[in-house]
Amino acid sequence: MMAAKWDPIQYVEDDDLPVMEIGPWAQKKFKLVGKYCDIFTKGMKGKWNLIYMDLFCGPGFVRNKVSGQLMRNSALIAMSTPVPFDHYILNDFDRAAFEAMKARVDRLHPELSVQYSCADANSCVEELLAGRPTFSNSKQTLTFCFIDPFSLNLDFETIRILAKEKVDILMLHALQMDGNRNRGRYWQPDHERVARFTGNPDWRSKFADDRIPVHSFCKFLADEFDVNMKALGYRLDTKKEPISMGSRRIIYYLAFYSKHERGSEFFGKIQRGNNDQLELF
């Protein structure tokens, strides 16, 4: 008999610890991150020491606010792939979310090697990378980092630190959700959000005045980010995966970055398995 196909969407029982409310569209995010972890661990195990890193890990369980169903979030999905990673790094700056995640991992996955951190993702990455275990073999270490903020609250400086090591990245770009919605505020001279996200303090000089058209601003943010990624040696050969509310309104994109064609090949395969794939811009 064929083994049942592994499904990243995993429903759970309430355990009275904090949960995060999500919209139904977040399930596509969980599918993508879970399927990537699955293909990555199956394809790379034995050749590398594999690490999963989640800089915005949340409390571990989420509740679909429409159906009421409770399910595992990104980090707990990554911990349940048929072939496990060799080590996991989980960070969230919110103490309650962090404690809930730790309690759930202790209960559900006591066998796994896990490194915890409760800090701002933009200030702890160097320390997290330095704290990775030293493996007693001659293989190199490959880290898959999931970056899942609610907003554009990710400094490009953080990516620069990750890029010094062998780190593939799947990142949520809150271009519409944050970038577009707040572009008037971000235009104010004392607002640093876009300068930090793009790593370019002079970003305003690229616009003639403060009437930034919606479409141009989202595209500008995506392009600036990608140009910077390319300069760090990351390939730009995978399409950003849109996550939409209903059939039309795109809320955010998931963008994948690797320096190696194998990573892009894996992510492309995952995308082809999703039937609601759309092109960006």
Ligand SMILES: C[S@@+](CC[C@H](N)C(=O)[O-])C[C@H]1O[C@@H](n2cnc3c(N)ncnc32)[C@H](O)[C@@H]1O
């Ligand atoms: C969108 S949730 C993502 C949770 C998780 N990845 C999931 O699959 O549901 C964002 C999480 O990031 C945390 N967070 C927001 N800003 C942060 C920061 N600067 N550093 C670390 N954690 C942060 C929040 O507390 C929240 O738990």
